[in-house]
Amino acid sequence: MNLALVLQSGDPVLLSTFSLLVLMSVISWFVIAVRVRQSWLTGRQQRKFTRAFWDAKNWEEAISLAASHDSPAARIAHAGGEGLRHYRAQEGAALGRSVSLDDYLVRKLRNHLQQETARLERGLTWLATTGSVAPFVGLFGTVWGIYHALLGIAQAGNASLATVAGPIGEALVATAAGLAVAIPAVVAYNAFVRINRRFGQELDGFTHDLHAQLLTEVNHGVR
Template identity: 70%
Template structure:
């Protein structure tokens, strides 16, 4: 059945159901395309930065490279270097006495890691909501179409094909439309969750290595060199 005919012959309730499903589908595909492109760009920048970071001669050069990249790992490196610089600037005051360098770096790197992970999850709530709600919206349209079929039978006193064909057809199309909106959203959501999980594991490992390196640099008293390298 042609969807345009359903929209033309259906009542306002059924038209609203199809309109809502179409809107949800359009937004979902926009999110899917945007997130796919973002993941591709981030992965490319991440691989490039990680390769250059670990090939650097020393931490001074490695942290300096963080200023030239937009990868999440580069943001972590910049945050860690800034935390070390800030700690050493206030080492003789209340900050140095209140918390150790180890704890200070862990707290700041953990906060930055959470922020970078949150960026990767943008848009996933919409996909999860669409995948969960769209089938029920389609089911509502199905129930509404069956209701009209029953009303038609009661009005005409006949259960002929001409009486029930249109509303039953609209009901079936509503069910199919709900599934057509939900299935791509669910598939994309699961794919993004898997990709984000692997990315988070990689970033978490980098954070541990970064923390260890910055801690050694700080304890050796080279924090000023590190901070100069990232300005």
């Protein structure tokens, strides 16, 4: 099975199919590399921040830590602190009379939790799409290659097994290429979904604890 021969003898449609598969593979591996790095950094920064946040001596120190760290939990904590400050500043205005502090903080934290969850899922749509589409792209290339191989055999007037096996076998390379592109994308997608699920559970627990802490700080007179 000679891939170079397939590319040399292929028509523009077959060449375009292989080019598309190569492009999908390159982008998928780039996304995988970026996501691996981001997942590792996020996990390390998340653990470091949460330990420092809950070990802070007071609320002001905790909020300062949130402003200086770059992690999903830090951004949620900073948003919660800003939400509390904004609500207390508007306590005598229409905002304070229209909704309770508890409801306002729940809405504020929930929105930022959803934003951080969406941030963690960046790139996964491409991996899922590649894993679903690449086999069919490869199959299309195989069907197209077989079609032209059969036309060539018919024109040659020689339908022996030796004559048919070569062109058909070369055309099947496209299916193998499609699977080679799809399998890493599917494996990576499943791995990242599992990692994001764990991050999501950690963020959900942190957000609930933060909400309770914010209500506690209100009783302590934090403004």
